[in-house]
Every structure is written in C-alpha cells, then in structure tokens.
Amino acid sequence: MLRVSQLTAAYGSAQVLNGVDLELGHKEIVALLGRNGMGKTTLMKSLMAIVPVSGGRVRLGERDITGLRTHEIAKSGVGYVPQGRGIFDKLTVEENLRMGMRALPNGAGGVPEFLYEQFPILRERRAQVAGTLSGGQKQQLAISRALCSNPKVLLLDEPSEGVQPNIVQELGVFLRGLVDRHDIAVLIVEQNLELVHQTADRFDIMVKGRIVHSGANSELDDQGMLQRFLSV
Numbered sequence: 001m002l003r004v005s006q007l008t009a010a011y012g013s014a015q016v017l018n019g020v021d022l023e024l025g026h027k028e029i030v031a032l033l034g035r036n037g038m039g040k041t042t043l044m045k046s047l048m049a050i051v052p053v054s055g056g057r058v059r060l061g062e063r064d065i066t067g068l069r070t071h072e073i074a075k076s077g078v079g080y081v082p083q084g085r086g087i088f089d090k091l092t093v094e095e096n097l098r099m100g101m102r103a104l105p106n107g108a109g110g111v112p113e114f115l116y117e118q119f120p121i122l123r124e125r126r127a128q129v130a131g132t133l134s135g136g137q138k139q140q141l142a143i144s145r146a147l148c149s150n151p152k153v154l155l156l157d158e159p160s161e162g163v164q165p166n167i168v169q170e171l172g173v174f175l176r177g178l179v180d181r182h183d184i185a186v187l188i189v190e191q192n193l194e195l196v197h198q199t200a201d202r203f204d205i206m207v208k209g210r211i212v213h214s215g216a217n218s219e220l221d222d223q224g225m226l227q228r229f230l231s232v
C-alpha cells in the first residue's frame, strides 16, 4: 500500500532522515517506534511533503507520489493526524470535520456516518468550538477529520499523547475495527507500548533517521530488545 525507499530529509544542513525504508501492507497497522528526536515526526512530515524530501521514493499503491505537494498527497489518499493533533480550536467540531473533506474529489458530501456512530460525542458536540473539548475528544476529532477524506493510508503521530488511559484503550479498539472494516492501512508513531501491543501487526524502530530493527507484535515482549532501542 505504502512503500518508502531510501528516504532522506534535512532541516537546513542538519540531515534527519538518513535513508528510511518502510512498507505498509494492505489493511496493516505498523507502529513506528524510537526515542525522542530520532526523526519519527520528520518522517511523517516528509511523507506529507510538509518537510521537503531530498532523496528516495514514496509509492502509494502503484503510484509514485514523491515530489507531490501536500494537498496532492492528501488527495491521492493519505490522511495525516499530526503530533499535537492540529485541530482548529476556534472552529466548531463540524467545521473541523468539514476541513477534512477538502481533499475529496468534489469536496462535497457529509461527514461519514460511521465516524459519528463510532464517536457519538462528536455528533453531540458538533456545534461546540473544538478548543473546549477534552484531550481524548480532540484526538477523536483529529482522527475523524483525517478519515473524512476516505484515505487509503492513515498516518498517526502519537495519538495517545495527552489522552487518559481508558480513552487510549478505546482508541486501540477503534483502530483495529477500522482496518477490519475498511480498506485502509495505518502507520502509527507511538510511545505507549500497550497501545502498540493492542493495535499493531508489527513494528519498525527508528534510530537516527534509519529503521534499525523490525519485528512482529509478539516481539514486543522482548525486554532486552526494548531496552536496547527504546529505553532512555
């Protein structure tokens, strides 16, 4: 579904991505793990062309999307929930969701019903300004907004951040259900290993802008491996 090869990116003279190779299969959830500052967010931003790519390739299905602009990448089928969520606090819940539909071919249609069914609070609060939602509700809104454009690939950057544990658990259930019921694949950057365990089919670990280790969900119990790559 998504195939990233030898991707490089830099901020000025500081090279952050040093040749990332990563694949995301159809209906797969892959977790991207790594200590702070290793380049996880930079990878997501470069996939969305928010940070310019200096080398390498990104393919979405059969299509080479390297070098496309951010809105073209969104239109081609990549949904993105940035770290910190990136919702518009002063707009209402419904206005935020409508922003998510801009990437659709004719920008029309309503909020997909399954989102309101899944997150009824968003329907109840649709006229409320988003800034007054709780952390968990904001995350539900951010993910729903990204899903409004019916993406083939969803990029989630630390969705559990600032969300209380029981809501994190619900988020995990939602993500599993999402890939079960829809043609979508998810790349999730996450520090919360419980959520990773609950949702991801497999994981990749990034160290200094490169994937240095990959494993199946079952390998997340390997304390030595976690210690080696993730402990601070």
Ligand SMILES: Nc1ncnc2c1ncn2[C@@H]1O[C@H](COP(=O)(O)OP(=O)(O)OP(=O)(O)O)[C@@H](O)[C@H]1O
Pocket (backbone or CB within 6 Å): 011, 014, 016, 034, 035, 036, 037, 038, 039, 040, 041, 042, 043, 083
């Ligand atoms: N806009 C920027 N300008 C310059 N350097 C940046 C910028 N954003 C990030 N960096 C640097 O790039 C490196 C990778 O940052 P990035 O945010 O991708 O890490 P991360 O793995 O997402 O970390 P975290 O787990 O803390 O979110 C860090 O050294 C960071 O300081």
Ligand SMILES: [Mg+2]
Pocket (backbone or CB within 6 Å): 040, 041, 042, 083, 157
């Ligand atoms: Mg980050």
